[in-house]
Amino acid sequence: MRNSRPGPFSLNVRDIVRRPGEMREHSIDVPLAEKWGEGLVAVPSGSAVELDVRLESVHEGILATGDVHADYEGICGRCLTEIAAPVDVEFQELFAYPGEEANDFEVQDDHVDLETVVRDAIVLSLPFQPVCRPECPGLDPETGELLDEQSGATSGEALDPRWAALEKFAAEQNDESGESGRTPQNS
Ligand SMILES: [Zn+2]
Structure with missing residues:
Protein backbone atom coordinates (compact mmCIF):
# COMPACT_ATOMS: atom_id res chain seq x y z
CA MET A 1 0.00 0.00 0.00
CA LEU A 126 -2.63 36.20 -11.38
CA PRO A 127 -2.41 39.99 -11.62
CA PHE A 128 -0.01 41.40 -9.05
CA GLN A 129 -1.88 44.72 -9.04
CA PRO A 130 -5.44 43.77 -9.96
CA VAL A 131 -7.91 46.46 -10.98
CA CYS A 132 -11.68 46.31 -11.35
CA ARG A 133 -11.27 47.98 -14.75
CA PRO A 134 -8.23 49.49 -16.48
CA GLU A 135 -9.38 53.07 -15.97
CA CYS A 136 -10.34 52.67 -12.30
CA PRO A 137 -9.50 56.06 -10.75
CA GLY A 138 -9.16 54.62 -7.26
CA LEU A 139 -9.85 56.34 -3.98
CA ASP A 140 -9.32 59.96 -3.10
CA PRO A 141 -6.18 60.02 -0.94
CA GLU A 142 -7.71 62.66 1.35
CA THR A 143 -11.30 61.56 1.81
CA GLY A 144 -10.96 57.87 1.04
CA GLU A 145 -14.03 58.12 -1.16
CA LEU A 146 -14.30 56.69 -4.62
CA LEU A 147 -13.08 59.33 -7.04
CA ASP A 148 -15.83 58.29 -9.42
CA GLU A 149 -18.51 59.42 -7.02
CA GLN A 150 -16.76 62.70 -6.37
CA SER A 151 -16.74 63.55 -10.04
CA GLY A 152 -20.47 63.04 -10.21
CA ALA A 153 -20.66 59.72 -11.99
CA THR A 154 -23.51 57.42 -11.09
CA SER A 155 -22.05 54.56 -9.16
CA GLY A 156 -22.12 51.28 -10.97
CA GLU A 157 -22.22 52.93 -14.35
CA ALA A 158 -19.34 52.14 -16.63
CA LEU A 159 -18.25 55.63 -17.59
CA ASP A 160 -16.17 56.31 -20.64
CA PRO A 161 -13.02 58.03 -19.35
CA ARG A 162 -13.38 60.75 -21.98
CA TRP A 163 -16.82 61.64 -20.65
CA ALA A 164 -15.47 61.49 -17.11
CA ALA A 165 -12.88 64.09 -18.07
CA LEU A 166 -15.53 66.27 -19.69
CA GLU A 167 -17.75 66.00 -16.67
CA LYS A 168 -14.91 66.94 -14.38
CA PHE A 169 -14.13 69.89 -16.64
CA ALA A 170 -17.75 70.95 -16.53
CA ALA A 171 -17.80 70.71 -12.76
CA GLU A 172 -14.69 72.85 -12.54
CA GLN A 173 -16.24 75.44 -14.82
CA ASN A 174 -19.26 75.56 -12.54
CA ASP A 175 -17.06 75.95 -9.50
CA GLU A 176 -15.17 78.82 -11.09
CA SER A 177 -18.36 80.63 -11.94
CA GLY A 178 -19.33 80.45 -8.31
CA GLU A 179 -21.98 77.81 -8.59
CA SER A 180 -21.85 74.87 -6.26
CA GLY A 181 -24.38 72.77 -8.14
CA ARG A 182 -23.33 70.22 -10.72
CA THR A 183 -26.01 70.67 -13.33
CA PRO A 184 -24.96 69.48 -16.76
CA GLN A 185 -23.90 72.21 -19.13
CA ASN A 186 -25.94 72.82 -22.23
CA SER A 187 -23.37 74.33 -24.48
ZN1 LIG B 1 -11.27 49.71 -8.84
Missing part, protein backbone atom coordinates in the same frame (compact mmCIF):
# COMPACT_ATOMS: atom_id res chain seq x y z
CA ARG A 2 1.06 3.51 -0.75
CA ASN A 3 1.48 5.82 2.15
CA SER A 4 0.29 8.90 0.36
CA ARG A 5 -2.79 8.93 -1.78
CA PRO A 6 -2.21 10.32 -5.25
CA GLY A 7 -3.23 13.96 -5.39
CA PRO A 8 -6.18 15.21 -7.43
CA PHE A 9 -3.84 16.31 -10.22
CA SER A 10 -2.04 12.98 -10.37
CA LEU A 11 -2.60 11.01 -13.57
CA ASN A 12 -1.82 7.40 -14.30
CA VAL A 13 0.58 6.98 -17.23
CA ARG A 14 1.32 3.27 -16.89
CA ASP A 15 0.01 2.42 -20.36
CA ILE A 16 2.34 4.87 -22.12
CA VAL A 17 5.47 4.62 -19.96
CA ARG A 18 8.53 3.81 -22.09
CA ARG A 19 6.45 3.69 -25.23
CA PRO A 20 7.63 6.77 -27.17
CA GLY A 21 5.03 8.11 -29.56
CA GLU A 22 2.05 7.06 -27.47
CA MET A 23 -0.11 9.77 -26.02
CA ARG A 24 -3.20 10.21 -23.90
CA GLU A 25 -5.47 13.19 -23.38
CA HIS A 26 -7.28 13.99 -20.17
CA SER A 27 -9.85 16.60 -19.17
CA ILE A 28 -10.39 16.93 -15.46
CA ASP A 29 -12.11 19.40 -13.12
CA VAL A 30 -10.50 19.64 -9.75
CA PRO A 31 -12.08 21.47 -6.81
CA LEU A 32 -9.32 23.13 -4.82
CA ALA A 33 -8.75 21.99 -1.26
CA GLU A 34 -7.02 25.27 -0.47
CA LYS A 35 -6.82 28.62 -2.18
CA TRP A 36 -4.12 29.32 -4.74
CA GLY A 37 -2.41 32.69 -4.52
CA GLU A 38 -1.43 34.98 -1.68
CA GLY A 39 -1.95 38.41 -3.23
CA LEU A 40 -4.94 40.72 -3.53
CA VAL A 41 -6.59 38.09 -5.69
CA ALA A 42 -6.55 34.30 -5.44
CA VAL A 43 -8.34 31.24 -6.74
CA PRO A 44 -10.55 30.42 -3.73
CA SER A 45 -10.70 27.01 -2.13
CA GLY A 46 -13.65 24.97 -3.36
CA SER A 47 -13.61 26.50 -6.81
CA ALA A 48 -12.92 24.20 -9.71
CA VAL A 49 -9.81 24.30 -11.83
CA GLU A 50 -10.40 22.93 -15.32
CA LEU A 51 -7.48 21.12 -16.84
CA ASP A 52 -7.02 19.80 -20.37
CA VAL A 53 -3.72 18.00 -20.77
CA ARG A 54 -1.98 15.89 -23.36
CA LEU A 55 0.50 13.36 -22.00
CA GLU A 56 3.03 12.29 -24.58
CA SER A 57 5.51 9.49 -24.13
CA VAL A 58 8.95 10.66 -25.24
CA HIS A 59 12.39 9.11 -24.90
CA GLU A 60 13.23 10.91 -21.64
CA GLY A 61 9.87 10.62 -19.94
CA ILE A 62 6.36 11.98 -20.22
CA LEU A 63 5.80 15.39 -21.77
CA ALA A 64 2.74 17.15 -20.36
CA THR A 65 1.20 19.96 -22.41
CA GLY A 66 -1.99 21.59 -21.29
CA ASP A 67 -4.42 24.44 -20.74
CA VAL A 68 -5.78 25.44 -17.36
CA HIS A 69 -8.82 27.52 -16.62
CA ALA A 70 -9.67 28.94 -13.20
CA ASP A 71 -11.57 31.88 -11.73
CA TYR A 72 -9.95 34.20 -9.26
CA GLU A 73 -11.52 36.53 -6.71
CA GLY A 74 -10.23 39.38 -4.65
CA ILE A 75 -10.21 43.14 -4.50
CA CYS A 76 -9.25 45.95 -6.85
CA GLY A 77 -5.87 47.32 -5.80
CA ARG A 78 -7.07 50.90 -6.35
CA CYS A 79 -10.64 51.15 -5.08
CA LEU A 80 -10.90 47.94 -3.01
CA THR A 81 -14.04 46.82 -4.83
CA GLU A 82 -14.53 43.07 -4.95
CA ILE A 83 -13.57 41.63 -8.31
CA ALA A 84 -13.65 38.25 -10.00
CA ALA A 85 -12.24 37.21 -13.34
CA PRO A 86 -11.21 34.12 -15.27
CA VAL A 87 -7.62 33.15 -15.87
CA ASP A 88 -6.48 30.86 -18.67
CA VAL A 89 -2.92 29.68 -18.94
CA GLU A 90 -0.92 27.13 -20.90
CA PHE A 91 1.92 25.00 -19.64
CA GLN A 92 4.38 22.41 -20.78
CA GLU A 93 6.60 20.31 -18.55
CA LEU A 94 8.70 17.18 -18.97
CA PHE A 95 8.29 14.54 -16.29
CA ALA A 96 11.52 12.57 -16.59
CA TYR A 97 11.98 8.94 -15.74
CA PRO A 98 13.80 8.56 -12.44
CA GLY A 99 17.49 8.29 -13.17
CA GLU A 100 20.90 9.48 -12.28
CA GLU A 101 20.12 13.12 -13.07
CA ALA A 102 18.08 15.17 -10.65
CA ASN A 103 14.92 16.52 -12.22
CA ASP A 104 12.32 18.93 -10.95
CA PHE A 105 9.55 16.63 -12.10
CA GLU A 106 9.65 12.88 -12.38
CA VAL A 107 7.37 10.03 -13.29
CA GLN A 108 6.71 8.34 -9.96
CA ASP A 109 4.95 4.99 -9.54
CA ASP A 110 3.66 5.27 -13.10
CA HIS A 111 2.02 8.63 -12.28
CA VAL A 112 2.68 12.25 -13.14
CA ASP A 113 1.50 14.73 -10.53
CA LEU A 114 0.63 17.96 -12.31
CA GLU A 115 -0.37 19.92 -9.22
CA THR A 116 2.81 21.98 -8.78
CA VAL A 117 3.06 22.72 -12.50
CA VAL A 118 -0.59 23.75 -12.76
CA ARG A 119 -0.58 25.76 -9.55
CA ASP A 120 2.58 27.66 -10.49
CA ALA A 121 1.18 28.42 -13.95
CA ILE A 122 -2.01 29.82 -12.43
CA VAL A 123 -0.47 31.71 -9.52
CA LEU A 124 2.19 33.34 -11.69
CA SER A 125 -0.48 34.59 -14.09
Whole structure:
Protein backbone atom coordinates (compact mmCIF):
# COMPACT_ATOMS: atom_id res chain seq x y z
CA MET A 1 0.00 0.00 0.00
CA ARG A 2 1.06 3.51 -0.75
CA ASN A 3 1.48 5.82 2.15
CA SER A 4 0.29 8.90 0.36
CA ARG A 5 -2.79 8.93 -1.78
CA PRO A 6 -2.21 10.32 -5.25
CA GLY A 7 -3.23 13.96 -5.39
CA PRO A 8 -6.18 15.21 -7.43
CA PHE A 9 -3.84 16.31 -10.22
CA SER A 10 -2.04 12.98 -10.37
CA LEU A 11 -2.60 11.01 -13.57
CA ASN A 12 -1.82 7.40 -14.30
CA VAL A 13 0.58 6.98 -17.23
CA ARG A 14 1.32 3.27 -16.89
CA ASP A 15 0.01 2.42 -20.36
CA ILE A 16 2.34 4.87 -22.12
CA VAL A 17 5.47 4.62 -19.96
CA ARG A 18 8.53 3.81 -22.09
CA ARG A 19 6.45 3.69 -25.23
CA PRO A 20 7.63 6.77 -27.17
CA GLY A 21 5.03 8.11 -29.56
CA GLU A 22 2.05 7.06 -27.47
CA MET A 23 -0.11 9.77 -26.02
CA ARG A 24 -3.20 10.21 -23.90
CA GLU A 25 -5.47 13.19 -23.38
CA HIS A 26 -7.28 13.99 -20.17
CA SER A 27 -9.85 16.60 -19.17
CA ILE A 28 -10.39 16.93 -15.46
CA ASP A 29 -12.11 19.40 -13.12
CA VAL A 30 -10.50 19.64 -9.75
CA PRO A 31 -12.08 21.47 -6.81
CA LEU A 32 -9.32 23.13 -4.82
CA ALA A 33 -8.75 21.99 -1.26
CA GLU A 34 -7.02 25.27 -0.47
CA LYS A 35 -6.82 28.62 -2.18
CA TRP A 36 -4.12 29.32 -4.74
CA GLY A 37 -2.41 32.69 -4.52
CA GLU A 38 -1.43 34.98 -1.68
CA GLY A 39 -1.95 38.41 -3.23
CA LEU A 40 -4.94 40.72 -3.53
CA VAL A 41 -6.59 38.09 -5.69
CA ALA A 42 -6.55 34.30 -5.44
CA VAL A 43 -8.34 31.24 -6.74
CA PRO A 44 -10.55 30.42 -3.73
CA SER A 45 -10.70 27.01 -2.13
CA GLY A 46 -13.65 24.97 -3.36
CA SER A 47 -13.61 26.50 -6.81
CA ALA A 48 -12.92 24.20 -9.71
CA VAL A 49 -9.81 24.30 -11.83
CA GLU A 50 -10.40 22.93 -15.32
CA LEU A 51 -7.48 21.12 -16.84
CA ASP A 52 -7.02 19.80 -20.37
CA VAL A 53 -3.72 18.00 -20.77
CA ARG A 54 -1.98 15.89 -23.36
CA LEU A 55 0.50 13.36 -22.00
CA GLU A 56 3.03 12.29 -24.58
CA SER A 57 5.51 9.49 -24.13
CA VAL A 58 8.95 10.66 -25.24
CA HIS A 59 12.39 9.11 -24.90
CA GLU A 60 13.23 10.91 -21.64
CA GLY A 61 9.87 10.62 -19.94
CA ILE A 62 6.36 11.98 -20.22
CA LEU A 63 5.80 15.39 -21.77
CA ALA A 64 2.74 17.15 -20.36
CA THR A 65 1.20 19.96 -22.41
CA GLY A 66 -1.99 21.59 -21.29
CA ASP A 67 -4.42 24.44 -20.74
CA VAL A 68 -5.78 25.44 -17.36
CA HIS A 69 -8.82 27.52 -16.62
CA ALA A 70 -9.67 28.94 -13.20
CA ASP A 71 -11.57 31.88 -11.73
CA TYR A 72 -9.95 34.20 -9.26
CA GLU A 73 -11.52 36.53 -6.71
CA GLY A 74 -10.23 39.38 -4.65
CA ILE A 75 -10.21 43.14 -4.50
CA CYS A 76 -9.25 45.95 -6.85
CA GLY A 77 -5.87 47.32 -5.80
CA ARG A 78 -7.07 50.90 -6.35
CA CYS A 79 -10.64 51.15 -5.08
CA LEU A 80 -10.90 47.94 -3.01
CA THR A 81 -14.04 46.82 -4.83
CA GLU A 82 -14.53 43.07 -4.95
CA ILE A 83 -13.57 41.63 -8.31
CA ALA A 84 -13.65 38.25 -10.00
CA ALA A 85 -12.24 37.21 -13.34
CA PRO A 86 -11.21 34.12 -15.27
CA VAL A 87 -7.62 33.15 -15.87
CA ASP A 88 -6.48 30.86 -18.67
CA VAL A 89 -2.92 29.68 -18.94
CA GLU A 90 -0.92 27.13 -20.90
CA PHE A 91 1.92 25.00 -19.64
CA GLN A 92 4.38 22.41 -20.78
CA GLU A 93 6.60 20.31 -18.55
CA LEU A 94 8.70 17.18 -18.97
CA PHE A 95 8.29 14.54 -16.29
CA ALA A 96 11.52 12.57 -16.59
CA TYR A 97 11.98 8.94 -15.74
CA PRO A 98 13.80 8.56 -12.44
CA GLY A 99 17.49 8.29 -13.17
CA GLU A 100 20.90 9.48 -12.28
CA GLU A 101 20.12 13.12 -13.07
CA ALA A 102 18.08 15.17 -10.65
CA ASN A 103 14.92 16.52 -12.22
CA ASP A 104 12.32 18.93 -10.95
CA PHE A 105 9.55 16.63 -12.10
CA GLU A 106 9.65 12.88 -12.38
CA VAL A 107 7.37 10.03 -13.29
CA GLN A 108 6.71 8.34 -9.96
CA ASP A 109 4.95 4.99 -9.54
CA ASP A 110 3.66 5.27 -13.10
CA HIS A 111 2.02 8.63 -12.28
CA VAL A 112 2.68 12.25 -13.14
CA ASP A 113 1.50 14.73 -10.53
CA LEU A 114 0.63 17.96 -12.31
CA GLU A 115 -0.37 19.92 -9.22
CA THR A 116 2.81 21.98 -8.78
CA VAL A 117 3.06 22.72 -12.50
CA VAL A 118 -0.59 23.75 -12.76
CA ARG A 119 -0.58 25.76 -9.55
CA ASP A 120 2.58 27.66 -10.49
CA ALA A 121 1.18 28.42 -13.95
CA ILE A 122 -2.01 29.82 -12.43
CA VAL A 123 -0.47 31.71 -9.52
CA LEU A 124 2.19 33.34 -11.69
CA SER A 125 -0.48 34.59 -14.09
CA LEU A 126 -2.63 36.20 -11.38
CA PRO A 127 -2.41 39.99 -11.62
CA PHE A 128 -0.01 41.40 -9.05
CA GLN A 129 -1.88 44.72 -9.04
CA PRO A 130 -5.44 43.77 -9.96
CA VAL A 131 -7.91 46.46 -10.98
CA CYS A 132 -11.68 46.31 -11.35
CA ARG A 133 -11.27 47.98 -14.75
CA PRO A 134 -8.23 49.49 -16.48
CA GLU A 135 -9.38 53.07 -15.97
CA CYS A 136 -10.34 52.67 -12.30
CA PRO A 137 -9.50 56.06 -10.75
CA GLY A 138 -9.16 54.62 -7.26
CA LEU A 139 -9.85 56.34 -3.98
CA ASP A 140 -9.32 59.96 -3.10
CA PRO A 141 -6.18 60.02 -0.94
CA GLU A 142 -7.71 62.66 1.35
CA THR A 143 -11.30 61.56 1.81
CA GLY A 144 -10.96 57.87 1.04
CA GLU A 145 -14.03 58.12 -1.16
CA LEU A 146 -14.30 56.69 -4.62
CA LEU A 147 -13.08 59.33 -7.04
CA ASP A 148 -15.83 58.29 -9.42
CA GLU A 149 -18.51 59.42 -7.02
CA GLN A 150 -16.76 62.70 -6.37
CA SER A 151 -16.74 63.55 -10.04
CA GLY A 152 -20.47 63.04 -10.21
CA ALA A 153 -20.66 59.72 -11.99
CA THR A 154 -23.51 57.42 -11.09
CA SER A 155 -22.05 54.56 -9.16
CA GLY A 156 -22.12 51.28 -10.97
CA GLU A 157 -22.22 52.93 -14.35
CA ALA A 158 -19.34 52.14 -16.63
CA LEU A 159 -18.25 55.63 -17.59
CA ASP A 160 -16.17 56.31 -20.64
CA PRO A 161 -13.02 58.03 -19.35
CA ARG A 162 -13.38 60.75 -21.98
CA TRP A 163 -16.82 61.64 -20.65
CA ALA A 164 -15.47 61.49 -17.11
CA ALA A 165 -12.88 64.09 -18.07
CA LEU A 166 -15.53 66.27 -19.69
CA GLU A 167 -17.75 66.00 -16.67
CA LYS A 168 -14.91 66.94 -14.38
CA PHE A 169 -14.13 69.89 -16.64
CA ALA A 170 -17.75 70.95 -16.53
CA ALA A 171 -17.80 70.71 -12.76
CA GLU A 172 -14.69 72.85 -12.54
CA GLN A 173 -16.24 75.44 -14.82
CA ASN A 174 -19.26 75.56 -12.54
CA ASP A 175 -17.06 75.95 -9.50
CA GLU A 176 -15.17 78.82 -11.09
CA SER A 177 -18.36 80.63 -11.94
CA GLY A 178 -19.33 80.45 -8.31
CA GLU A 179 -21.98 77.81 -8.59
CA SER A 180 -21.85 74.87 -6.26
CA GLY A 181 -24.38 72.77 -8.14
CA ARG A 182 -23.33 70.22 -10.72
CA THR A 183 -26.01 70.67 -13.33
CA PRO A 184 -24.96 69.48 -16.76
CA GLN A 185 -23.90 72.21 -19.13
CA ASN A 186 -25.94 72.82 -22.23
CA SER A 187 -23.37 74.33 -24.48
ZN1 LIG B 1 -11.27 49.71 -8.84
